[in-house]
Amino acid sequence: MKRAHVISINVGRGVPRPYASGPTTAIDKGPVAPDTVVELRDPGPKRGGLGSGVAGDDVGDRRHHGGAQQAVYAYAREDQQWWEVELGRPIPPGTFGENLTTVGVDTTHALIGEVWRLGDVVLKVEVPRIPCATFAGHMGIAGWVKRFSDEGRTGAYLSVINPGVISTGVAVEVERPDHDIDLLTSFRAAMGDLDAAARVLGAGVLHPDEHAWLADKVARRSR
Known part of the structure; x- marks a missing residue:
């Protein structure tokens, strides 16, 4: 089995873009130098906190992005390579706005609450990425939100349970819940899949804020 590890740590600075949902966007991320030590921390609440859980990384629209449950975004290099074939163009690490580009970690079928250990740093899988107009504008592909959604290779948003520092190449040890x-x-x-929502809500595995959001969404659709 392929050794699970981080092949790239990516950060971005907020800049104005015509497609940004906020005053700026930092979706265009690039790799730090391989020997750079990067701090991962709990950024606090979505509004009023630090934004990103990765030091040196910005979050442009803090109404919808960043905060404790979206502190770190990880995407599998294997899925990027799949998209390279589909799109017929290179997808370098950081292209999808991910902070961690991984190898040997399934970021599509990661379980809610799954724990990732990166040395002394501990992360927890919280929610999938929901594609937005900023992502579509960044990619420059017509119908990108639907295409990305239909495929379901969402990547993983993680919270920071134990902060610390990492560098490129750090191993990822995965502990899956029951x-x-x-x-x-x-x-x-x-x-909007109500059967899937019933499964998720019935399992009670989401963070309370995410559980309440999904329950409210289901209630409004059911009226």
């Missing part, structure tokens, strides 16, 4: 609610199921639930 349930079967993965990010893809949670994503389908968030996108």
